[in-house]
Amino acid sequence: MGIDLDRLFQAMARLVNGAPMDDEAVGCTFRGLMSTLMTFDYVVVFAYRGKERPLDLYSTFDAEDHVLFVSLYQAGPYLLDPFYHAARAPKPGVWRMRELAPDRFFSSEYYRTYYVQTGLAEEVGFFVPVSEQVTVVLSLMRREATGVFSATEFALLKKAEPLVAAFVRHHWAELDRRFDTALAKKGRGRRKAAHPPADGVWRHLNLTEREAAIIELVLQGHSSESIGLKLGISTGTVKVHRRNVYRKLGISSQTQLLSLYIKNLGQ
Template identity: 90%
Template sequence: MSIDLDGLFQALAPLVDGVPMKDQAVGGAFRRLMSTLMNFDYVVVFAYRGKERPIDLYSTFDAKDHVLFVSLYQAGPYLLDPFYHAACAPKPGVWRMRELAPDRFFSSEYYRTYYVQTGLAEEIGFFVPISGEITVVLSLMRREATGTFSAAEFALLRRAEPLVAALVRHHWADLGRRFDAALAKTGRGRRKATHPPADGVWQHLNLTEREAAIIELVLQGHSSESIGLKLGISTGTVKVHRRNVYRKLGISSQTQLLSLYLRNLGQ
């Protein structure tokens, strides 16, 4: 696909005057800007602040897909998403999902049970930190029928990153207040919000801190070797902890582990 210069200039026009826009207008401007460069199937924009529930700022899904990609995601699966963990790091720039995913992500139960339902061939995200603790992630998605992004397309997205970052920082600079308002509605303060729903799951299931850390990395898609490197322990020790957790919970598979995890989120 060649660059649509006329469309590009039209997409840039409303951004020049600098008047702050609402979420739909900002997201729409991003979508139009990207569509002048290449084809894609979906756009979704989330804001992340630490371990809090992400705010959905914009998406192009129909009602059915919105439930899967947004509503269900916000209910808990985001805690296992490589994009969520990259946003918390943070890792500014443009990233392919497969660059951020743990070594066993694409064979993990989370991927097979949840992510595969999206029918995506690839997801690429612009990661834009707007404060010391808030990152906005603007995702471009392609379904299997469309195929993955080429190396040339990815390079073009990286060249567009400074413009996208400026757009986000200008129009979504006040997200801290919105996160605070969302917390106020739930009756939770910032101190409680530093503990994600997953923490409650581990406490409810009576796991030790080390067991919880290991089993959460398992659910994210890390191999025993990867977990050992992250936690500074041997692969054998990781495997012993995994066996102990499975015995303690009365389960024998990662499928049962994920089911238990999702069922207990928020308790």
């Protein structure tokens, strides 16, 4: 696909005119700009702050796909998403999912039971920190029939990143206040926000801090070797902790572990 210069210049005119835009207009402008450069199937934009429920700023899904990609995702699976962890780091720039995913992500139970339902061949994200705590991630998604982004296309996205980042920071600079508002609507102040849904799971399941850290990494798709490197402990110690957790929870598989995790989110 060649670059559509007429549409590109029209999209850029909206970027530079400085007029206020709501979420829908910002998202549509981003989508229009990207569509002049290459094809893709979906766009979704989330804002992340800590372990709080991400804000859904914009998406192009139909009603059925919105349930899977947005509603179900916000209910808890986001906590295991490589994009979520990269946003928390943060890791500014343009990233492919496979660049950020743990070494066993594509064989993890989370991938098999949730992510594979999306039918995606690839997801690429622009990661834009807009404050000390908030990062906006603008994702371009391709289904399997469309195929992955080529090296040339990915290089073009990286060239567009400074423009996209400046646009996002201009229009989505006040997201901390919106996160605070979302918390207030749930009757939870900033103090209680220190205990997000995932932490509630571990308290409810009576795991130690070390056990919880290891099991979270297991669910994210890290191997025992990767977990050992991240936590500074031996692979053998990781395996011992995993066996102890499985025995404590009365389970014998990662399938049961993920089911228990999702079931107890927020309790």
